[in-house]
Amino acid sequence: YITLGGVWTAVSGSTFTSGDSVVEFTGERVHGCTGSTTFYALRALTAGATLQFEAGATFYVTNMVEFRNVGLFSTQNGQAWHFHYSGSSQTLKSLSVRDSNASGGTVMGADGNSKNIGNNTNWTFGAGTYYWVAGAAGDWSDPDNWSSTSGDAGGAGVPGSDGVAVFDGGSTETATIDGAFAGTVSTITVLSTFTGTILMDRSLTVNDTFTLAGGSFSQGANGLTVSEFYQSSGVFIGGFGTVINTSFALMGGTHTASDVLDVYADEFVIGSSGYFIGNNVEVYVRDSITMTVNSPTNFKDFILMSGNNVLNGGEAIKVINMLNLFMGTLSGSPIEIQGNLDISSFYGGSSNNLIFTGPLQQKIFPYAAGAGSLLDGDIIVNKTGGKVYLYGNAVTLNAPSQNLTIQSGTFDLNGLNLTVNGAGGTLMVQDGGNLQLKGNESITLGEAIDLQEGSRVTYAGGTGTYNLKNYNYYDLYLSSAGTFNLPAALNVGGDLVINEGTLDATANNYPLTVGGNWAKASGAGFNARNSTVTFVADTTPVALSGSTTFYGLRALTPGTTLQFEAGTTFYVTNMVEFRDISLLSTNANATWYFSYQGSSQTLVNPCLLYTSPSPRDRTRSRM
Secondary structure, three states, X not given: OEXXXXXXXXXXXXXXXXXXXXXXXXXXXXXEEEOOEEEEEEEEXXXXXXXXXXOOOEEEEEEEEEEEOOEEEEOOOOOOXXXXXXXXXXXXXXXEEEOEEOOOOOOEEEOXXXXXXXXOEOEEEOOEEEEEOOOOOEEOOOHHHEEOOOOOOOOOOOOOOOEEEEEOOOOOOOEEEOOOOOOEEOEEEEOXXXXXXXXXXXXXXXXXXXXXXXXXXXXXXXXXXXEEEEEOOOEEEOOOEEEEEEEEEEOOEEEEOXXXXXXXXXXXXXXXXXXXXXXXXXXXXXXXXXXXXXXXXEEEEEEEOOOEEEEEOOOOEEEEEEEEEOOOEEEEOOEEEOOEEEEOOOOOEEOOOEXXXXXOOEEEEEOOOOHHHOEOOOEEEEEEEEEEEEOOOOEEEOOOOOOEEEEEEEEEOOOOOEEEOOOOOOEEEOOOEEEEEOOOOOEEEOOOOEEOOOOEEEEOOOOOEEEOOOOOEOEEEEEEEEEEEOOOOEEEOXXXXXXXXXXXXXXXXXXXXXXXXXXXXXXXXXXXXXXXXXXXXXXXXXXXXXXXEEEEEEEOOOOOEEEEOOOOEEEEEEEEEEEOOEEEEOOOOOOEEEEEOOOEEEEEOOEEOOEEOOOOOOOOOOO
């Protein structure tokens, strides 16, 4: 019996005649093994010791090998050391093994608590099928908690990187994947008959398939790497981070995703009976993936990093915080965005419709010039509050039939240019939608803007002088301190509201037609010059609020009612023409004031109630 506390060196040409002797390495240190040698029996039992075998050399054991709690490595990382075992007794427990080529002899069968660090040949680590049979809550690393048959006595060893771990009705006690376990298993199968809990207390790698059909699996604050994940029932509670390498399928049960989900998988499926909770998850798509979603699915962040990716299924995914289109391409089903959209210049483009929803502020941020032209799907704004605003660079929507539709809520150009000029593509603002701009932006359209009844265009945020866009507006709001020039004779089909700044008819004296209410805030201005404002409302009463000076004022539609703000004075300096209309106060029995000092008045069948010349100057012309 030879006990060795240092190194073993066999010089070339020397001979070691082992007989029936045992060579044992002792001491918690690095033991070098140099020179090809034949041993009868070889042991190393000191926890924390390392045996470092010479790279390229061959070591033979003819009878017994026993290694426990030690590391077996090469003298040169990445270069194999050779081990030929031809005996009848091997004990290999809680090892760390790297660069070992054992192909010249019997398979080296390390237990499941051993770690395959890599570049090993003819080794197995916890191979076979193991059933959880613990009689009480216990650790994965305890061999007594595993059996080779469901429900039988334990003691079969521990499933490792080459082993299959099965959880069924044979024991429903809590299993803890503990730190003493090496952390790698080939397959985990949790059957529907298992009603217990599996807890991770360390990181875990599943080299092949993880199937969850019952019980509960809790990842804790640990990382999980899985090749194929399939869940048909049960509860999965994610942790710090999960990596999916080949496929993910949630067909049933509840799956609370980890904080970070790295997806290299070819296929990612959420079935109609699966419940995916992803409100706190950052999803990184790192390779080409087909994602099929048939159940409402939320992600906190969705970051596209690579590949040609396709979204399928009957449900749009919802991204709560950020959709980051960094690299790769995307196509297929729509994406609902409740947060920001970032677009990198490295991105390859997408054809998905993007739907902006929710009550919060949201920005569209093309990182660089040109990045804003990489979206080929429709953009739809359907918000309950807040706004969507451009940031950083212009946005160009020039794909055929590509639309920008503001269904409800605000879309703000924020001083940046917008192009919607693909063949058949339109910029549409629907009832409840608001297009907001400062006034200096360039808007390039292939077809005329569609400002539908109930829509609004708001000019806000600027301080200079701007020309209004020559659109056929419905509601028009001016809400910044600048001066806004009429571009031509302008029609406002709904309300005209001057909250701030000045509306100027310019030296061209462009006329203005209004189909709804007129509102001018105190401090705001209307520079009428020599223009005429005509109200063309139908039988719906039209309210005029805020003291205003008009050059010419007309209302000719029979049955129209103009309701002037009670207690407020309205001025006309040249011409007034009212035909077959009613002129009333906004408050019954309250007076409104009208100061006319022009030279042309046409009043045909007007009904006047509670009106008076201005109390401040009763020298005005008589109506």
